[in-house]
Amino acid sequence: MPRFLSLIAVSVSLMLTACVTSHPQSAEEFRVAAPDAFMGMKETMEVDRPFSAVAATFRQKAPECLSVKVEMTERSATSYHVVVTAYKPTVVVNNNRAELHVQQTHEKGVLNVTEVPDGGYYLLVADAYPLNDGRTRLELFGPSRGYDVLIRAVKGWASGENLGCPDMTKIG
Amino acid sequence: MKIRNAQAAHGIAGPVLIAFLFAMAGCSGLQAYPNKLDKNLQVRTQLQSGSVFSKVRASMSIYQVNSECQIEYEGTVNLREPHVPVGVPAGRWSYLVFDFSSSGFLSNTSTSTSSRALLNPQAGTRYDVDVTYRDDIYNVTIRSIASDGTVLELPLLGLEACRQA
Numbered sequence: 001m002p003r004f005l006s007l008i009a010v011s012v013s014l015m016l017t018a019c020v021t022s023h024p025q026s027a028e029e030f031r032v033a034a035p036d037a038f039m040g041m042k043e044t045m046e047v048d049r050p051f052s053a054v055a056a057t058f059r060q061k062a063p064e065c066l067s068v069k070v071e072m073t074e075r076s077a078t079s080y081h082v083v084v085t086a087y088k089p090t091v092v093v094n095n096n097r098a099e100l101h102v103q104q105t106h107e108k109g110v111l112n113v114t115e116v117p118d119g120g121y122y123l124l125v126a127d128a129y130p131l132n133d134g135r136t137r138l139e140l141f142g143p144s145r146g147y148d149v150l151i152r153a154v155k156g157w158a159s160g161e162n163l164g165c166p167d168m169t170k171i172g
Numbered sequence: 173m174k175i176r177n178a179q180a181a182h183g184i185a186g187p188v189l190i191a192f193l194f195a196m197a198g199c200s201g202l203q204a205y206p207n208k209l210d211k212n213l214q215v216r217t218q219l220q221s222g223s224v225f226s227k228v229r230a231s232m233s234i235y236q237v238n239s240e241c242q243i244e245y246e247g248t249v250n251l252r253e254p255h256v257p258v259g260v261p262a263g264r265w266s267y268l269v270f271d272f273s274s275s276g277f278l279s280n281t282s283t284s285t286s287s288r289a290l291l292n293p294q295a296g297t298r299y300d301v302d303v304t305y306r307d308d309i310y311n312v313t314i315r316s317i318a319s320d321g322t323v324l325e326l327p328l329l330g331l332e333a334c335r336q337a
Contacts, residue, residue, distance in 0.1 A: 060327075064328060068178045068179060068285075069178065069179050070176060070177070070178045071175075071176070071177045071178075071179075072175070072176045072177075073175040073176075073177075074175075075175075149307075149308040149309060152307075152309065153309055156309070162309060162311075163311060164304065164306070164309035164310055164311035165287065165309065165310055165311065166308065166309055167178070167272065167274075167283070167285050167305075167308045167309065167310060168178045168285065169176035169177065169178045169283035169285050170176075170283065170308040
């Protein structure tokens with residue numbers, strides 16, 4: 001079944017079975033929902049890097065790497081489907097926490113059956129907290145499968161070991 | 173056949189998309205960059221798809237930027253070799269678009285994503301450009317090496333920077 005039909009079918013099925021009546025409408029709601037969600041996860045790690053450096057990297061790399069649109073075209077002998085997904089990063093920094101939110105909006109080819117938050121459905125929230133010894137704790141909330149490259153990239157930004165951009169055509 | 177194409181939400185999505193579609197259609201609108209100027213860019217490329225069943229390729233397209241921040245395509249350099257010297261005009265803005273495309277041997281899937289940088293090369297300065305794609309994570313870094321040996325890592329500026337200048 002073509003990918004977009006699958007997405008529609010899944011969305012409609014969820015609606016009909018009342019499994020999902022709403023998606024998290026804020027980063028805070030996403031933090032609460034993700035760890036217990038089907039194929040959701042929360043992961044915690046510490047990096048040997050000061051909080052200010054992690055926050056600065058989030059500020060630099062998120063807009064550079066994650067403000068993208070991905071167009072997926074699927075052709076067969078009998079069908080032609082296009083799905084356009086726009087990703088939107090947001091970085092919020094204060095003295096106690098640096099937050100990276102990644103949201104996605106299907107602009108074409110996918111039927112959204114639940115309310116879409118401003119900026120799109122939440123896909124990933126990464127929170128960095130300062131520790132006393134110049135280290136930083138990172139908490140990641142997001143999907144447990146299919147988004148490995150995005151999660152690896154954010155971990156690389158936090159640790160400073162890899163400042164590359166995730167190839168967003170390889171997720172999902 | 174599946175095609176996935178990622179574009180920066182800002183920047184030159186249109187020209188790159190058109191070039192990509194031409195390339196995919198087998199009648200590539202891409203033209204070789206003349207590359208006749210003094211080679212002030214040393215482009216070093218490392219590509220690793222992360223799978224034996226897929227291959228990744230990289231190229232760098234060069235656009236001239238006019239005073240109104242509009243761009244004009246000048247040509248594309250294939251980054252097949254680990255080291256490719258490129259000559260870009262000094263004293264004016266150029267827009268460099270690094271395109272990474274991958275395709276699978278056993279599937280009908282092809283993908284394309286890009287990174288871009290606005291650069292105003294200075295005469296007498298050399299620029300080292302490191303281009304990597306490894307396990308689905310890509311990176312482009314540009315360092316200027318002045319004649320006195322001073323090394324500076326340059327931020328990757330988008331066209332917005334030209335418009336804001």
